[in-house]
Amino acid sequence: MKTATEADLPAIAEIYAHYVERSVATFELVAPDETEWKQRFAAVTGAGLPFLVARDADAVVGYAYCSPWKTRPAYRHTVEDSIYLAPAAAGRGIGGLLLDELLARCAAAGIREVIAVIADPGPANASPFLHRRRGFAEAGRLTGVGFKHGRRLDTLLMQRSLTVPD
Structure with missing residues (x-):
């Protein structure tokens, strides 16, 4: 697992667009464009939060990041995680590796609580597991x-x- 860079954003956008267009894993209805991904990336990294990619050879096959749970200051130690895999990468343990690294980096950043908001948590959804x-x-x-x-x-x-630590 590596820290994502702006150069990874086109691959990240492609992975996410799949879920926006073909699934209910996200409630977004229109896939974000390049400008929006740059803004999201800057907001996450600018807040000192982790934004990671998983690679298979040179290809990005998944990504994970945390964003602030709410904007009010009392929530400053609470984040929401997001993890998405390229469809061909599902079932290979990559999501678990991304989440493990994300949690370690959140702890190092002083985060206390991590929230997962899982859409359509039926039996076919691997995210709750x-x-x-x-x-x-x-x-x-x-x-x-x-x-x-x-x-x-x-x-x-x-x-x-x-x-x-406090």
Whole structure:
């Protein structure tokens, strides 16, 4: 797992566009363009938060980052994680490696709480399993909060506390 750079953003955008257009893993309806990805990248890295890529040979096959959970100052030690894999990379353990590194870097950055917001947490979705295996616990469920591809969708909230010094 490596720290992402701006040069990785086209590959990241391509991976994410797949999920925007063909799945309910994200509630975005239009894939972000290059300018938007540069802004997101700058916001994450500018906040001192991790933005990672996984590579297979020279190709980016997945990425993960954390963004602030809320903008109010009292939430400054809480983040939301995002992990996406190229479809061909699924089932190879890459998501777990990305999440492990993301959690380690969050702890090093002084983050105390990591939230996963998982859309459509049905049996075909590997994300709840991935997060449970890394110590996340179910924190709640929001029913029918999303609507995409003609479906009402739930989200599962999962949370992990990190041990960091005061």
